[in-house]
Amino acid sequence: MSRDAPRGRAAYRHFATITLRWADNDAYGHVNNTVYYAWFDSAVNAWLVGHGLLDIAAGDPIGLVVETGCRFFAPLAFPGEVEVGIAIERIGTSSVTYRLGVFAAGADDPAAEGHFSHVYVDRAQRRPVPLPDAWRETLSALE
Amino acid sequence: MSRDAPRGRAAYRHFATITLRWADNDAYGHVNNTVYYAWFDSAVNAWLVGHGLLDIAAGDPIGLVVETGCRFFAPLAFPGEVEVGIAIERIGTSSVTYRLGVFAAGADDPAAEGHFSHVYVDRAQRRPVPLPDAWRETLSALE
Amino acid sequence: MSRDAPRGRAAYRHFATITLRWADNDAYGHVNNTVYYAWFDSAVNAWLVGHGLLDIAAGDPIGLVVETGCRFFAPLAFPGEVEVGIAIERIGTSSVTYRLGVFAAGADDPAAEGHFSHVYVDRAQRRPVPLPDAWRETLSALE
Amino acid sequence: MSRDAPRGRAAYRHFATITLRWADNDAYGHVNNTVYYAWFDSAVNAWLVGHGLLDIAAGDPIGLVVETGCRFFAPLAFPGEVEVGIAIERIGTSSVTYRLGVFAAGADDPAAEGHFSHVYVDRAQRRPVPLPDAWRETLSALE
Numbered sequence: 001m002s003r004d005a006p007r008g009r010a011a012y013r014h015f016a017t018i019t020l021r022w023a024d025n026d027a028y029g030h031v032n033n034t035v036y037y038a039w040f041d042s043a044v045n046a047w048l049v050g051h052g053l054l055d056i057a058a059g060d061p062i063g064l065v066v067e068t069g070c071r072f073f074a075p076l077a078f079p080g081e082v083e084v085g086i087a088i089e090r091i092g093t094s095s096v097t098y099r100l101g102v103f104a105a106g107a108d109d110p111a112a113e114g115h116f117s118h119v120y121v122d123r124a125q126r127r128p129v130p131l132p133d134a135w136r137e138t139l140s141a142l143e
Numbered sequence: 144m145s146r147d148a149p150r151g152r153a154a155y156r157h158f159a160t161i162t163l164r165w166a167d168n169d170a171y172g173h174v175n176n177t178v179y180y181a182w183f184d185s186a187v188n189a190w191l192v193g194h195g196l197l198d199i200a201a202g203d204p205i206g207l208v209v210e211t212g213c214r215f216f217a218p219l220a221f222p223g224e225v226e227v228g229i230a231i232e233r234i235g236t237s238s239v240t241y242r243l244g245v246f247a248a249g250a251d252d253p254a255a256e257g258h259f260s261h262v263y264v265d266r267a268q269r270r271p272v273p274l275p276d277a278w279r280e281t282l283s284a285l286e
Numbered sequence: 287m288s289r290d291a292p293r294g295r296a297a298y299r300h301f302a303t304i305t306l307r308w309a310d311n312d313a314y315g316h317v318n319n320t321v322y323y324a325w326f327d328s329a330v331n332a333w334l335v336g337h338g339l340l341d342i343a344a345g346d347p348i349g350l351v352v353e354t355g356c357r358f359f360a361p362l363a364f365p366g367e368v369e370v371g372i373a374i375e376r377i378g379t380s381s382v383t384y385r386l387g388v389f390a391a392g393a394d395d396p397a398a399e400g401h402f403s404h405v406y407v408d409r410a411q412r413r414p415v416p417l418p419d420a421w422r423e424t425l426s427a428l429e
Numbered sequence: 430m431s432r433d434a435p436r437g438r439a440a441y442r443h444f445a446t447i448t449l450r451w452a453d454n455d456a457y458g459h460v461n462n463t464v465y466y467a468w469f470d471s472a473v474n475a476w477l478v479g480h481g482l483l484d485i486a487a488g489d490p491i492g493l494v495v496e497t498g499c500r501f502f503a504p505l506a507f508p509g510e511v512e513v514g515i516a517i518e519r520i521g522t523s524s525v526t527y528r529l530g531v532f533a534a535g536a537d538d539p540a541a542e543g544h545f546s547h548v549y550v551d552r553a554q555r556r557p558v559p560l561p562d563a564w565r566e567t568l569s570a571l572e
Contacts, residue, residue, distance in 0.1 A: 019162050022184035023320060025313040027364075027485050029200050032309050033494040034470060037463040041165035046222040056221075056456050057172050065462040069498030075555075078199075078313075079189035126504075166461050170342050170454040170507075176351040177323040177452060184320060199313050208319040212355030218412075221456075269361075305448050308470035315486050327451035332508040342507075343458050364485075365475035 006073055006110045012085025012101055013142045016043040020078040030075035037068055040100045040116045043084040051138050061129050063118035066095070070114030074104075081105045088142040094128035095119040096139065149216055149253045155228025155244055156285045159186040163221040173218035180211055183243045183259045186227040194281050204272050206261035209238070213257030217247075224248045231285040237271035238262040239282065292359055292396045298371025298387055299428045302329040306364040316361035323354055326386045326402045329370040337424050347415050349404035352381070356400030360390075367391045374428040380414035381405040382425065435502055435539045441514025441530055442571045445472040449507040459504035466497055469529045469545045472513040480567050490558050492547035495524070499543030503533075510534045517571040523557035524548040525568065 009015075018039050026032035045063070048054035054063065076082060085101040097117040101110040122129050131139075152158075161182050169175035188206070191197035197206065219225060228244040240260040244253040265272050274282075295301075304325050312318035331349070334340035340349065362368060371387040383403040387396040408415050417425075438444075447468050455461035474492070477483035483492065505511060514530040526546040530539040551558050560568075 017162065018164070019160065019185075021161070021181055022188050023181050023309075023312055023318050025199070026309055027311040027313070027315050028491060028493070029313050032470070033497055034309060034463050034466040037466055038164055038166050041461070041463060042162075042221070045165050049222050056168070062457060064457070065501060067498070067500045068462055069496075071496045072494055078185070079192050166452075166455055166463060168456040169452055170456070170458050171348060171350070172456050175327070175452050176354055177320050177327060180320040180323055184318070205314060207314070208358060210355070210357045211319055212353070214353045215351060303448065304450070305446065305471075307447070307467055308474050309467050311485070324450055324452050328448075328507070331451050335508050342454070364471070365478050 006071070006113050007101060008108060008110070009085060009101070009103065011087060011099065013087045014047060015083045015085050016046060018042060018082050018084060020076070020080050020082065022078055025078045030077050033070070033072060036070050036072070036102055036112050036114065039082065039084050039102060040068065040114060041065070043086050043100065044098050044116055044118070047086060053135050053138055060123045061120040061132070062123050063120050064126065065116065066119045067117040068114065070112055072112045073109070074111045076102070076104055076111050082111070086142060088139060089115060091131070091136070091139065091143070093130055096131070098142070149214070149256050150244060151251060151253070152228060152244070152246065154230060154242065156230045157190060158226045158228050159189060161185060161225050161227060163219070163223050163225065165221055168221050173220050176213070176215060179213050179215070179245055179255050179257065182225065182227050182245060183211065183241075183257060184208070186229050186243065187241050187259055187261070190229060196278050196281055203266045204263040204275070205266050206263050207269065208259065209262045210260040211257065213255055215255045216252070217254045219245070219247055219254050225254070229285060231282060232258060234274070234279070234282065234286070236273055239274070241285070292357070292399050293387060294394060294396070295371060295387070295389065297373060297385065299373045300333060301369045301371050302332060304328060304368050304370060306362070306366050306368065308364055311364045316363050319356070319358060322356050322358070322388055322398050322400065325368065325370050325388060326354065326384070326400060327351070329372050329386065330384050330402055330404070333372060333428075339421050339424055346409045347406040347418070348409050349406050350412065351402065352405045353403040354400065356398055358398045359395070360397045362388070362390055362397050368397070372428060374425060375401060377417070377422070377425065377429075379416055382417070384428070435500070435542050436530060437537060437539070438514060438530070438532065440516060440528065442516045443476060444512045444514050445475060447471060447511050447513060449505070449509050449511065451507055454507045459506050462499070462501060465499050465501070465531055465541050465543065468511065468513050468531060469497065469527075469543060470494070472515050472529065473527050473545055473547070476515060482564050482567055489552045490549040490561070491552050492549050493555065494545065495548045496546040497543065499541055501541045502538070503540045505531070505533055505540050511540070515571060517568060518544060520560070520565065520568065520572075522559055525560070527571070
């Protein structure tokens with residue numbers, strides 16, 4: 001279990017605003033831990049689509065998730081919005097590890113902090129491919 | 144199966160904007176039918192909380208879903224946003240049937256149209272209670 | 287809102303057993319209404335795959351959901367299992383309307399009852415196609 | 430990113446069988462990464478309820494998730510079942526870290542491996558409490 005202090009907003013290069021949903025709250029009345037990972041998936045992939053890199057339906061490569069993790073610091077609850085910060089922790093030959101932070105709307109301190117590692121693969125065979133130069137250049141905005 | 148023509152935006156009194164999520168898309172690459180119901184739940188309950196009627200954690204009454212239905216006209220897909228229109232179709236002694244329409248951002252024609260019936264119950268016993276006057280008055284904005 | 291009495295187990299031709307999940311319970315501590323629709327999707331599609339009709343990844347036709355509805359009679363809660371009954375209500379040229387009933391494990395009376403209409407379309411264009419004879423014959427087991 | 434080799438079935442003390450659902454498959458036709466965490470939540474909490482420790486609706490303490498992580502080795506897809514192995518990695522004063530492994534039905538090698546840390550808190554204040562002796566004794570079956 002990592003003991004590092006949570007990072008503030010300055011650690012992120014882009015923020016995605018996500019509306020909470022009724023079913024995000026679990027039986028304890030707060031957002032379930034799995035939902036944070038759904039936000040990570042959404043924030044990273046929306047950024048990739050929005051910057052012309054990922055085409056979910058037909059493009060190549062696609063990104064498969066090989067490792068994720070999250071530490072939870074404070075509860076969140078529907079209704080409302082969260083802001084999910086994204087930055088790149090590390091770019092490898094075929095993979096990118098993103099750093100993510102979840103902030104209640106307007107909050108300075110994160111409610112949760114995680115990482116999300118994508119390996120980029122060809123759509124048909126799903127084997128790792130070197131990250132295309134266009135991806136590398138565009139992704140540098142998140143470093 | 145209802146054969147009524149889908150209703151346009153004028154049939155709704157309030158619109159909730161909801162951000163799509165990666166996992167909304169199913170194996171066919173479009174938003175899964177169950178997600179529309181998750182939006183209905185979110186739009187109705189966020190309105191009730193936002194207008195001071197519903198307190199999910201501690202208030203009384205709470206609304207339990209007794210019937211829902213939806214017709215699907217056109218596919219939607221992550222990433223993006225939808226606008227979910229709400230209006231009241233019928234108010235009974237203890238129940239409210241909401242009419243809902245899902246619109247792709249900016250679209251005139253709905254992607255789906257549904258209904259969502261809540262019966263209002265006391266939190267402890269979960270038996271129907273007459274809708275409080277304050278609820279009735281506030282809800283009239285959706286009629 | 288339909289006033290028909292709920293149907294018992296005899297109204298169904300096949301039962302799918304589904305394990306409940308933590309996140310099925312919502313903030314009110316019972317299974318959220320949207321989850322029943324997730325079970326409908328799962329029960330119908332697993333039957334179609336298991337009987338050699340549907341190939342989700344590559345087959346033709348595929349089934350798109352055009353209308354669903356559900357009435358909720360009694361709460362359910364994780365942990366545990368449910369049995370989801372399936373039968374066919376109506377077969378059209380390109381569409382099938384399934385009747386579904388959700389039963390707590392071993393219960394005689396349903397916790398919920400719904401319908402689920404699929405239109406079968408070609409994978410590429412997603413336009414309705416006549417239901418193939420092999421589908422019609424196999425599906426007759428659910429009538 | 431951990432480089433440890435994935436653990437086989439012998440690393441686990443209990444296996445929960447979970448039925449896959451249609452919506453577990455995402456746009457790439459395999460089970461979405463967030464779903465594995467939903468299984469972790471389900472396997473751990475069902476075990477706790479089934480052994481008389483956790484009462485989701487009214488008991489004390491309850492378990493809140495403070496950290497999770499998962500490595501993904503091989504894809505899974507609906508329809509079918511998975512077996513989720515559970516064991517205890519570490520018991521602290523108020524917290525338990527569970528080790529989890531997801532196996533396709535009958536497989537020797539895991540499709541994914543993760544950890545899931547619960548801190549046990551009193552229901553009202555949600556502050557950590559020492560793990561009760563009865564919990565400690567019962568949980569020893571998972572060590």
